Amino acid sequence: MxxxxxxxxxxxxxxxxxxxxxxxxxxxxxxxxxxxxxxxxxxxxxxxxxxxxxxxxxxxxxxxxxxxxxxxxxxxxxxxxxxxxxxxxxxxxQVPGHDFFDTFNPMVKPTTVRLLLSLALSSGWVISDQDLVTHLIKELSTTFKIRDLGEPDLFLGIETIKCDDGILLSQQRYMNDILKRVGMAKCKALSTPISVLKYIPFSADLYEDPTQYRSLVGALHYLTITRPDLSFIVNQLCQHMHAPTVSHWEHLKGILRYVKGTIDFGLRMKKSTSRELHAFSDSDWAGCPEDHKSTSGFAVFLGPNLISWVCKKQRTIVKFSTGAEYKALADVCAEVMWKVSLLREIKVSGISVPKLWCDNLGAIYMCANHIFHAHTKHVEIDYHFVRDKVAS
Structure with a gap:
C-alpha cells in the first residue's frame, strides 16, 4: 500500500x-x-x-x-x-617595526551600523522609486564600486526581522552555528550567563585545547553586536585567551547553554522622531578577584534605541569607588562626543544636548567641583575632560 x-x-x-x-x-x-x-x-x-x-x-x-x-x-x-x-x-x-610601522583597516564600526539603522528606521529612508535608485547607483558608481542589494535581509550574519513598530536585529542562525560547532545544539539551557554565587570553584589546570577556546570566545565576541547582555561575561573570558584553564572552559560552556536558552533574543529598534542622546555609565569597583581592577560599562541610546555599549576592565587600580565611576564617566563622555561628531558629519539636524547619567554622587560632584583634592590626582586628566564637556 x-x-x-x-x-x-x-x-x-x-x-x-x-x-x-x-x-x-x-x-x-x-x-x-x-x-x-x-x-x-x-x-x-x-x-x-x-x-x-x-x-x-x-x-x-x-x-x-x-x-x-x-x-x-x-x-x-x-x-x-x-x-x-x-x-x-x-x-x-611580517615583523612590526621592521617590515611595517602603521596599519589601517577601513572597516565600519558596529556602532555606526546601529546608529544609521536607527536613523533610517526613524526617518523613513526607503527609496521605492526604481528610476531614482538606478540614477543614484549610476552617479555613485563613477567613484565607488556599488550595487543595489535591495531591502535589508541578512548582512554580516545579522538578520533584520520586521516588526510592527520597527525591526529586530537577530543572529539566531549564527548562534545555531556556534552551538553545532561545539556539539551543544541539544544542550540544557541556562537562565543566566554567569553564576550568581560569590564563590565559584576554580581550577588552575590549563585547558587541553586553547585554540578551541579562543575560537569560541571570538565567535561569542562577534555575537555581542546584537546581544549586550553577553558583553560583561564575554569580556571576562577574553582576558584569559593566553592561557585558558579548565574552569574558564566550564564558564564558556555555561555561556553557550545560556545562548541556547535565549536563542530568540535580539536587538529591537523602534521608529522614533527623538534625536536625544542618553548615556548611562557604571563601574564594578575592584570587582576582578585576580588583580582587583575595576570594570567600566556604559550604554548609549539615540531616542529609544540602544546603539552603543561597552564593558571593559580599567587599566589602573583605583583606591575608591568614585575614581572608578569617574573613569567610566570619562569613557562614555568620549563616546558621546564622537557620536555627536558623526551625526553632524552626516547632516542630521535636531540634535539636542546629550545627557550623561551616573549613579555615584561623588563622581557627579566632581563634575562641578573647582577644587582638586590630593585623593583625586590620578583622575585629573579625566576630571578636566569631563568637566570641560559638561561646562560647554
Missing amino acids: DTRSRSQAPPTALSAQVCPSDPTCYTQAVKYLEWREDMDQEFNALLQNQTWCLIPSRAYMNVIGCKWVFRRKRKANGSIERHKAILVAKGFN
Whole structure:
C-alpha cells in the first residue's frame, strides 16, 4: 500500500542533496567552476583598482606570499546567495617595526551600523522609486564600486526581522552555528550567563585545547553586536585567551547553554522622531578577584534605541569607588562626543544636548567641583575632560 505522500512525491524530491563545505585551499577550489570564476573576478578587480605595483625584488626585502580564502555567502533561510573568493596577504610573516610601522583597516564600526539603522528606521529612508535608485547607483558608481542589494535581509550574519513598530536585529542562525560547532545544539539551557554565587570553584589546570577556546570566545565576541547582555561575561573570558584553564572552559560552556536558552533574543529598534542622546555609565569597583581592577560599562541610546555599549576592565587600580565611576564617566563622555561628531558629519539636524547619567554622587560632584583634592590626582586628566564637556 502506498501512502499519499509517497505516491505524489517525485523520486527526486526524496533524494538528499549534500552541499560540500567551503574549500580550505586553492587546490580544492580550482576543481569547481563557480570558484574558478569568482577567483578570476576577484583578481581582475584587484588589477582594476591598482591594489599593487610590481617592483624588482631586493635581497633586503621580506617578500610575503598570498593565499585564497573561500566563503559561501548565504541568505537568511540558509540557501547560497553567492560564492566569495578573497586574495589576502600573509601579513603574519611580517615583523612590526621592521617590515611595517602603521596599519589601517577601513572597516565600519558596529556602532555606526546601529546608529544609521536607527536613523533610517526613524526617518523613513526607503527609496521605492526604481528610476531614482538606478540614477543614484549610476552617479555613485563613477567613484565607488556599488550595487543595489535591495531591502535589508541578512548582512554580516545579522538578520533584520520586521516588526510592527520597527525591526529586530537577530543572529539566531549564527548562534545555531556556534552551538553545532561545539556539539551543544541539544544542550540544557541556562537562565543566566554567569553564576550568581560569590564563590565559584576554580581550577588552575590549563585547558587541553586553547585554540578551541579562543575560537569560541571570538565567535561569542562577534555575537555581542546584537546581544549586550553577553558583553560583561564575554569580556571576562577574553582576558584569559593566553592561557585558558579548565574552569574558564566550564564558564564558556555555561555561556553557550545560556545562548541556547535565549536563542530568540535580539536587538529591537523602534521608529522614533527623538534625536536625544542618553548615556548611562557604571563601574564594578575592584570587582576582578585576580588583580582587583575595576570594570567600566556604559550604554548609549539615540531616542529609544540602544546603539552603543561597552564593558571593559580599567587599566589602573583605583583606591575608591568614585575614581572608578569617574573613569567610566570619562569613557562614555568620549563616546558621546564622537557620536555627536558623526551625526553632524552626516547632516542630521535636531540634535539636542546629550545627557550623561551616573549613579555615584561623588563622581557627579566632581563634575562641578573647582577644587582638586590630593585623593583625586590620578583622575585629573579625566576630571578636566569631563568637566570641560559638561561646562560647554
